[in-house]
Amino acid sequence: MRMLLNVVIGIASSVAIAPLSVSAAESGALQRLLDKDQIEAVLVRYTHALDTLDADKYASVFAEDAVFDMGRETRSGRAEIRDIITGLQNSRAEREAAGTATPALMHHVMTNATLELVSDTEAHHYAYWMTILGDADGKYTVASMGHYEDVLMKRDGEWLIQSRKLLR
Numbered sequence: 001m002r003m004l005l006n007v008v009i010g011i012a013s014s015v016a017i018a019p020l021s022v023s024a025a026e027s028g029a030l031q032r033l034l035d036k037d038q039i040e041a042v043l044v045r046y047t048h049a050l051d052t053l054d055a056d057k058y059a060s061v062f063a064e065d066a067v068f069d070m071g072r073e074t075r076s077g078r079a080e081i082r083d084i085i086t087g088l089q090n091s092r093a094e095r096e097a098a099g100t101a102t103p104a105l106m107h108h109v110m111t112n113a114t115l116e117l118v119s120d121t122e123a124h125h126y127a128y129w130m131t132i133l134g135d136a137d138g139k140y141t142v143a144s145m146g147h148y149e150d151v152l153m154k155r156d157g158e159w160l161i162q163s164r165k166l167l168r
Contacts, residue, residue: 032117039115039123039152039159046161047108053092055085063153063160070166105134110148123159125150129166144168 022030042061049057059082062068068075068084075081095102113127130145146168153162 031120035117035120035123035154035159036115039125042152042159042161043110043113043125043127047110050085050108051106053085053089055082055089058082058085061161062164063155063162066161067163068166069164071168101135103133104136105132105140107132107134121154123152123154125152 045057046061048054049061059078062078062081064078065076066078066081068081075084092102109130109132110127111130113125116124118124126147126149128145128147131143132140133143134140146166149165149167150161151163152159154160
């Protein structure tokens with residue numbers, strides 16, 4: 001076994017590996033795919049943070065100067081947007097203290113999404129959303145639904161939500 005390992009190492013060290021050559025168009029196409037993948041990861045982190053009521057994770061997907069237009073109110077800046085989750089945490093705690101039933105499960109679903117890379121640093125996202133609540137008996141109801149219109153910006157190599165408009 002040791003001898004085989006030495007042979008493999010010897011062959012590997014003696015083989016010259018030519019650098020991979022790609023055209024500018026191929027490089028641009030690869031970067032667009034990487035950007036789309038990173039944007040989709042941000043959007044998944046958003047829904048996961050919302051469902052788990054993780055205020056820090058939720059705020060982290062927004063730019064520091066982001067704007068979230070929720071129809072009835074607008075939140076500006078990461079700190080105000082973070083308060084959306086802390087508000088949900090507080091209202092859940094108040095309902096539990098009062099003995100009022102709180103849904104056992106909460107799932108936010110985004111679907112029928114479109115994503116357009118407008119430039120190397122700006123993307124537009126549009127998707128339908130649904131909030132689905134489940135109880136301890138396994139019954140689920142669609143509590144609300146609508147669509148999002150988002151602008152995402154790439155800053156310091158990281159994609160973040162710059163603006164989100166929630167429409168019902």
